[in-house]
Amino acid sequence: MPTLTFPLSRIEGHAQIIIKLTAGEVQHATLQATELRGFEYFLQGVPAEQLPIIVARICGVCSTAHHLAAIKALEAIYQVEPPPAAVYIRELLMLGQLIQNQATSLFLFTMPDFPGSEGLPSMFEFGGDDANIARRALEVRRVGTELIGLAGGQFIHPIRAVTGGVSSPLPEDGVRALRERIASVLPLACELFERYWELFQGLHDRIGTLGDDTPSHYLASVEEGHAYYGGNLRVLDPDGVEQASFAPHEYQRYLTEQPVENSYSNATLFNGHVMRANSLARLNLLPRLGTPIADIYMLRFQREWGHPAHAILLFDLARGIELVYCLEKALEMLEHIPDGEIKAPYTPRDGEGCGVVEAPRGPLIHHFNVVNGLVEKARFIIPTQHNILAIEQALMVAARRYVHGDRIDLELERAVGRVVRAFDPCISCATH
């Protein structure tokens, strides 16, 4: 069976695409995750109180999400509620994570795919009027990093959030300085996003498709005005009707995890269905976001593509709307940092608990069993896993479009790269 292998770049972590053909017909299209460290195994026997420090190391990019999901799972076990002022700081931390990630995915990963007939190898290659995109994109991204640094105490592997709350309040001068930074970067982000949208339209005109547009199930842990802190998990069915809403600890009744042949990543299903998570899932679950500029973009998006929207390249535009939303939301939240207790007392105890946050790629679930203060079992349901089967389905659609009985259109390689980047998978997390 002829096999086409496409190594991937401009994604988080190591993966490749394998397409198998028989007599010019596409048989399989798979995403192979090719790295592994084995967190679920080596965490066995580790003292539970150290989890928030250790699991952040699952991923440098997503460390904030892992740090908080682990803390929330421990709080479920210890039966302690963090005070509102602490939750507020954690929400700012998640907004920082989202700003950083969405800026990276938009400008560093996907935007170079759009110009001309072949795209560019990286954002550093933009020329002409676009020559300063790299600098400006890193500037926007850096504000996300700075917000993580402010709210989390450290720009990667944050430490301010601790079981029961946070370890210290935010420094006032830092809050003031960051407010000014975000206010100055917001117009820059909008400008970049407008240009992004233009180039995106250019790509659409050139290739005549936005990829797999099969109506799908969507999974997200969001509600209007949210700050990615996570709560109940919600599922939208392919007709746009909310089909389920469940608490983190109930996830096993709805979500199943299965190994994927030839890959170090597992895949998740919702009641046996392929589903999608990440930016488009969130936008499909929310009629509006709740901040002024983001909602203007949201309206424009819905007018053009409908609600719910299904074509996979729209994940990219959805990410841009979220970037604007997170900047606006962070600015609004930094205006009114609440006073009050930042940490609740607790007594460590044994038990089982789950924690969920809405990470950039969707709901991240940490599930721990603690016996004698030590981790007996640690399970991580990673947002990228929710999308693995949807990615492979979209890869099939792309492969069938560009593989003809007697020839292969060279657009195929670019198309499969765009498909995967639309889902912004994080392979280090997916394999953990």
Place this chain on the structure above:
Amino acid sequence: MLDAQEWIGQRRLAYMPLVLTADEFPPVDTLLVSGAVRTDEDLYRLRAASKRAGELIAVGTCAISGGVANLGDRDEVRDLFFSAMERRHVPRLLPKLRPVDAIVRVDRYLPGCPPMPHLFMLALFGSPDTRLAASVCIDCGRKKTKERPTQLRGLQEGLPDPGICLINQGYLCIGASTRGGCQAPCTKAGNPCVGCRGPSDSFISRSSDEWFNAIRKVFLRMTDIPSEEIERELHAPHLSLFVFQFADYTVTTRRPEQVL
């Protein structure tokens, strides 16, 4: 790298799959390697890349010692792991996780988990005699008091006083002998130093036992916490990730002047 923009226009990014699509590894002046060697493909790519590179800098704990995944080298976990993670047609897992310098020559080390952007810039553009703070303590700025705690507090237990040394408050903070230069973000936010930058110059070419002894002495001098308690806790997994990162002398000697 992406959190520091100062390099743009000064150095050209030639290869970095994360942000740049390139078919093959080009010849480069400086090769920054992050991450440990876990699969046969990592091994192959590291060897191939190092042959085309001038200076090689190992960046971050995983590249320097293998990092967090070393927790998987415990026998009981390792067997389970290898039997469960058998997959076909993917890069094969090596029997043991290896640091970069177990495979190729490393010229310099940039430790830290995470390595800080300003240290990246220093590694690329700094003068060789730049002096960083000798230890995290010097960057920290918390005041030492006469308070002598009698027992250790849990890693995240209680709410630490913002101005007072964490050791005086009973936390197992190992900043006194951890390399400085990070500007102490953890202790400033009220979290004990876990030693992610590794031992300071005085301990870097000695055995990790000597580092442990030095930390024990700090606690003997400043607290009434039983020495055995400190001894036991120093072997906690979250510290051992970092404490041992320069300790594997069977492989190579890492000299203080190579470490930023």
